[in-house]
Amino acid sequence: MKHKPGKKIKVNRIPERGFYDSETINKIIDEALYCHISFIQDGHPFIIPTIHARMNDHLVFHGAKASRLLEQISSGEEIAVSFTILDGLVLARSVFHHSMNYRSVVIFGKGKLIENKIEKLTALEAITNHILPGRWNDARKPNEKELNATSVVSVKIDEASAKIRSGPPKDEEEDYDLPVWAGVIPFSKKFEQPEEDLKLKSGILLPDYIDKLIKSKS
Numbered sequence: 436m437k438h439k440p441g442k443k444i445k446v447n448r449i450p451e452r453g454f455y456d457s458e459t460i461n462k463i464i465d466e467a468l469y470c471h472i473s474f475i476q477d478g479h480p481f482i483i484p485t486i487h488a489r490m491n492d493h494l495v496f497h498g499a500k501a502s503r504l505l506e507q508i509s510s511g512e513e514i515a516v517s518f519t520i521l522d523g524l525v526l527a528r529s530v531f532h533h534s535m536n537y538r539s540v541v542i543f544g545k546g547k548l549i550e551n552k553i554e555k556l557t558a559l560e561a562i563t564n565h566i567l568p569g570r571w572n573d574a575r576k577p578n579e580k581e582l583n584a585t586s587v588v589s590v591k592i593d594e595a596s597a598k599i600r601s602g603p604p605k606d607e608e609e610d611y612d613l614p615v616w617a618g619v620i621p622f623s624k625k626f627e628q629p630e631e632d633l634k635l636k637s638g639i640l641l642p643d644y645i646d647k648l649i650k651s652k653s
C-alpha cells in the first residue's frame with residue numbers, strides 16, 4: 436500500500452494530525468463498523484453509508500444486485516471512502532475552540548465486481564466477521580439464490596490518509612482564567628445486553644463471541 440502524502444491526501448489544516456502509514460490507517464478502518472462512500476454520477480456528488488471489511492490493501496463491500504452504489508463502485512470510476520471513530524467531546528472555555536477527539540481515515544480507490552464464487556464467499560465472510568468476529572462460522576452460509584442476488588465489490592486502496600485528534604482543549608492564553616468548565620468527555624461505543632428474537636428456539640445459548648462483544652469496550 437502506498438501512503439506518501441500526495442497533494443490529494445495531504446492533511447492541510449494542523450498537518451501534525453495527519454498520518455499516512457498503513458498500520459495507523461488499517462487500525463482505524465478495522466475498528467470502524469461502517470463507512471461513507473462518495474462518488475460522482477452524472478455530475479452530481481453522492482455520499483452513501485455502508486458496511487465494509489478490509490482484506491489486506493483492499494476494501495470489500497456488498498449489497499443488492501440492483502444497488503446503485505454497488506453498480507457505481509463496479510464501474511471502476513474513482514471513489515472516496517471515509518471512516519470515523521469518535522473518541523470524545525472537547526469542551527474549551529471559548530466556543531471557538533470546541534472540538535472532538537477522533538480518529539478518521541479517507542481513502543481513494545477504484546472498484547471492481549467480484550465474480551469468482553470462492554472470492555465472493557471469502558469477501559462475504561470478511562464482511563460478516565468484520566461486523567461480529569465469529570458470526571460467519573455460526574450462521575447459515577448464503578445459498579445460490581442469495582449469492583446470485585448479492586453483488587460484492589472490491590476496491591484497492593490507492594491512496595489514504597488518517598487524521599487523529601486527541602488530548603485536552605487548547606484555549607487562548609487569556610481564557611484560562613475564565614470560570615467556565617473545560618475538559619474532555621470521553622466517548623466509547625458499547626453494545627448493550629442482547630435481546631433474543633421472539634422466535635428463537637428454546638435451548639439456544641448466547642454464543643461466546645457475542646458475550647465477548649458486549650463485554651468489550653468497542
Ligand SMILES: Cc1cc2nc3c(=O)[nH]c(=O)nc-3n(C[C@H](O)[C@H](O)[C@H](O)COP(=O)(O)OP(=O)(O)OC[C@H]3O[C@@H](n4cnc5c(N)ncnc54)[C@H](O)[C@@H]3O)c2cc1C
Pocket residue numbers: 443444445446447448449519521535537538539540541595596597598
Ligand atoms: C468527528 C470529526 C469532526 C470534525 N469537525 C470539524 C469541524 O467542525 N470543522 C472543521 O473544519 N474540521 C472538522 N474536522 C476535520 C475535517 O475532517 C478536516 O480535517 C478539516 O476540514 C481540515 O481539512 P484540510 O483543509 O486539512 O484538508 P482538505 O484540504 O479538506 O483535505 C485534503 C486531504 O486531507 C485528508 N483529510 C482531511 N481531513 C481528513 C480527516 N478528518 N481524516 C482523514 N483524512 C483527512 C484527505 O485525504 C483529503 O483528501 C472534523 C473531523 C472529524 C473526524
